[in-house]
Structure formats: structure tokens, C-alpha cells
Amino acid sequence: MRRLRNETTARLFSADDNPVGLLDHWSWWISRRDRAEAVFIIVSSGRRAGYLRLDSRPDGFHCISLAVEPSARGLGIGGRAIDLAVKMRRQPMPVGWRAIIRVSNHASVAAFAKSGFNKIDDDSLEPDFVCLELRRLI
Numbered sequence: 001m002r003r004l005r006n007e008t009t010a011r012l013f014s015a016d017d018n019p020v021g022l023l024d025h026w027s028w029w030i031s032r033r034d035r036a037e038a039v040f041i042i043v044s045s046g047r048r049a050g051y052l053r054l055d056s057r058p059d060g061f062h063c064i065s066l067a068v069e070p071s072a073r074g075l076g077i078g079g080r081a082i083d084l085a086v087k088m089r090r091q092p093m094p095v096g097w098r099a100i101i102r103v104s105n106h107a108s109v110a111a112f113a114k115s116g117f118n119k120i121d122d123d124s125l126e127p128d129f130v131c132l133e134l135r136r137l138i
Helices: 008-013 022-032 077-088 106-114
Strands: 036-044 047-056 061-068 096-102 118-120 129-135
Touching: 036 077, 047 077, 061 077, 061 106, 077 106, 096 106, 106 129
Parallel strands: 061 096
Antiparallel strands: 036 047, 047 061, 096 129, 118 129
């Protein structure tokens, strides 16, 4: 995960675009382990193609974080991972799912939109970011 997180393009689209050292990564991982609902390793053609992480939020939403290996980008793998994660994580049923994406990450915005996510207003975000949301159907 750290290697993919430090990949040049992935850094450009991350909330923090600085490279992450090993100790910082472990500290971050340990601090999040109680909030992580699930981490999925994305595999395509027998090779690791990325990861998708779901974090529980106090408001009942699951926040999705997604990273796809450079060699697997543009193949629809991220969108399929989003669809599968939403289908698999219905118990316990979250209020819905959200993704905070850098506006310049057109491929990610498109993948979430294709999976049914809609842009919502979120005044807490910096102007460089957009929030996409998929609410569960009651």
C-alpha cells in the first residue's frame, strides 16, 4: 500500500502529496486500524492491481479510499472494485458511502459517478476536492 501511495501520480491526487516514509506509514496504519471497516486488495489477472479501503465514520457513512496501480489504470478495474465493495459491505448497513476526491482526478470522479455516486456540497472541503456520495436505498 505504501509503495502505491508513494507512486508519482497517486501522490498528485492524494490529500497529502508528500512521500510517506515507512515509520510514518506504520504509525498512520496503526492509528486507523480501529476505524477501518475493510481493506480489499484488488487483483486482476493474478496480479495486485490496487487497493480499496472503507473507513467507518461517526455519521454512519463509509468513506472509500481507492488506489489503482499505474499498469491497471484505464481498464475499469477501479469502478468494478467500487461496485463490489458497495455490494459486499451491506451488513452492517451504512447510511451510505462517500469518496473525497481531488477535482483534478477526472478518472476517479468518473469511476465513482459511473457507480452511481453523486456530487454533494461539502463546505468543509478545500476547493481542490469534491465529495461524491451514494446513499443506501431504504
